[in-house]
Amino acid sequence: MPFDSKTQRKIMGRFATGIAVVTTDGPAGPHGLTANALASLSLDPPLIMVAIDKKAASLEYLRRNRCFAVNILALDQEPLSRRFATPGPKEFGDLDCTTSQTGAPILAGCLGFVDCRVVEILPGGDHEIFIGEILAGAEHDGFPLLYFAGGYRRLADPHE
Ligand SMILES: Cc1cc2nc3c(=O)[nH]c(=O)nc-3n(C[C@H](O)[C@H](O)[C@H](O)COP(=O)(O)O)c2cc1C
Structure with a gap:
């Protein structure tokens, strides 16, 4: 019998991660999703x-x-995370975006980005694994938006 998916979610939810908005553009047009x-x-x-x-x-x-492009979200970008985690068309018109090498949107205010061309797509059960070669990127100072146990979190501030 396969391992229970709800239990898997709960266990792996204890693996704290950052959050990114993965964007793309090209012949199919612009799109993006929240991903960790x-x-x-x-x-x-x-x-x-x-x-x-x-x-x-x-x-x-x-x-x-x-x-x-993988856009690494900063602490104040939870609304962006929620927006790109909502199924349906993704609007970029009101967002402050630039492009780098590939034309994928680079979102302003992020902690960093990497801009990639897809070099391989591998099967991964009910997911597909996209492997990207990094063509460009940059990083900026700031605090990250985190995800842990099914909720948005922040780094504990030692000064608080
Ligand atoms: C914190 C967080 C992390 C997520 N990580 C992923 C992920 O890595 N891969 C994925 O396919 N969906 C992930 N999702 C779900 C997608 O963001 C969500 O299904 C989105 O609506 C997909 O949009 P689309 O159908 O327009 O592509 C995540 C959602 C959240 C809130």
Whole structure:
């Protein structure tokens, strides 16, 4: 019998993560989703991976656009996280965005980004694993938005 998915969620929810908005643009148009199933995969070559639910609309956008940017959210960007975690069309018109190498939107105010071209798409159960080669990136000072045990969190401030 397969391991219970609710139990898996609860256990892995104890693995605290940052949160990113993964964006893309190209022939399919702009789109994005909130994601934390991502990891820095390789330094040489520079690779990053993100797991996308097969049911997410983003899957087709990423497949067709063959590029994505990982925008690492800052503490004050919880509204952005909620917005990109809501299924349906994603509006970028009111957002402060730039582009770098691939044309994927780079969101202002983030703690950092990497801009990637998709080099491989691997099966991963009910997800697909997108491996991106990092073409450009930058990091900025600030505090991260975190996710732990099903809720948004912040780093404990030693001065509080
Ligand atoms: C904190 C958090 C992390 C998430 N991580 C992922 C993820 O890594 N992969 C994924 O496919 N969905 C993830 N989701 C869910 C998607 O953001 C959500 O299903 C979104 O509506 C998908 O949008 P789309 O259908 O337009 O692609 C996450 C949601 C939250 C709130």
